[in-house]
Amino acid sequence: MDLDHTGVSADELRRLLRELSGDLLSRRRFVRTYVEMWPTRLSRLVAAIDDDDLDETKVVLLSIRSSSVMLGVTGLAHLATQGLHALERHDLIECRHVRDLLAESGDRACERLLELEATESMLGR
Numbered sequence: 343m344d345l346d347h348t349g350v351s352a353d354e355l356r357r358l359l360r361e362l363s364g365d366l367l368s369r370r371r372f373v374r375t376y377v378e379m380w381p382t383r384l385s386r387l388v389a390a391i392d393d394d395d396l397d398e399t400k401v402v403l404l405s406i407r408s409s410s411v412m413l414g415v416t417g418l419a420h421l422a423t424q425g426l427h428a429l430e431r432h433d434l435i436e437c438r439h440v441r442d443l444l445a446e447s448g449d450r451a452c453e454r455l456l457e458l459e460a461t462e463s464m465l466g467r
Contacts, residue, residue, distance in 0.1 A: 346449035347417035350454045354414025354431070355462050357391045364464050376413055377452040383409075384448055385455070393440050399437060400429055418444060418451050 353401045355369065384407055390398035406423035410416075421444050428436035 347421055347443055348451040348454055349415075349417040349456050350451065351414035351416050352458055352462060354416075355458060356467055358412065358414070359462075359467065366466075370459060370463065373413060376409055376415070379409075380448050380452050384445060386459055387441055387444065391443060392432065395436055396429060396432075400426065401450075404431065410447055413455060415451050417447060421447070 355373075358368050358372065359366065383402060387399065387402040387406070389395075390402055403422045403425045407419050407426065410419035412421060421440055424445075425437055425440035426432075428440060
């Protein structure tokens with residue numbers, strides 16, 4: 343069974359907007375920054391795992407998870423959590439699997455985030 347790891351939550355985007363006191367431009371900047379930083383985060387993760395650098399792998403997975411949770415990018419947040427659990431078990435095979443899933447899903451999740459943010463902004467929410 344293939345799981346869709348590209349999910350994005352409109353509810354979380356709305357929650358962020360409330361936390362930003364309704365400032366749509368600030369939310370848009372958060373979204374764009376997330377999307378712009380995705381390739382760098384992914385390349386850092388690839389390098390860390392390829393180098394068996396567990397500390398850096400943890401830092402990057404925490405970064406992916408926290409930023410994804412904040413913006414409602416639920417699929418990538420779930421994968422990052424899965425990677426962190428694998429790291430705790432020193433399961434580098436699973437870490438590599440998670441890395442591959444993040445690589446496969448990340449760009450599409452970013453596209454969905456941009457699409458949802460544009461729709462939500464047009465609706466004023």
